[in-house]
Amino acid sequence: MKKHLNCGALLESLSEYVDGVLGDALCAEIESHVADCDDCRVVVDTLKKTIYLYHETSEKTEIPIDVRTRLFHRLNLDDFIQEKKQV
Template sequence: MNNELSCQELVELVTDYLEGALSEMDKERFEAHVSVCYDCHSYFDQMRHTIRLIGRLSESALNPTVKDELLSLFRDWKKELPPADE
């Protein structure tokens, strides 16, 4: 069985990793991939930074319209990601 994590799998697991919700094996696979894949390392750093910044906002500080637009952009972006086997 191939134990390496693909870039697509990393994208799907990044939130669980940041929340400490991965199994030890998946955590190790995640960290191994990030250590050798420049694109995923950059993506991970951007996600970590974004989550840290968003965590500083109070719920009322984010206009509901802006929140909806951001969520829509994120969903559209995820749809454009290549399949895991590419």
């Protein structure tokens, strides 16, 4: 279970690792650790999935059309309300 890196040390680099910004050497250490340590492998996989799920499901939230209309009105932009939304 413990090679060069223990589970606690993995935690410190975890964010950088899942963001893909960790240096090659540390990356390789993490990969060799999770190959042997099932709990850490699960933590890495489910953490990636957690971030993915939040991003994916949030993308669906759009500003409701009536909220946009009131915003344009409040900003004195009524004459632009009809313009096609650019996303």
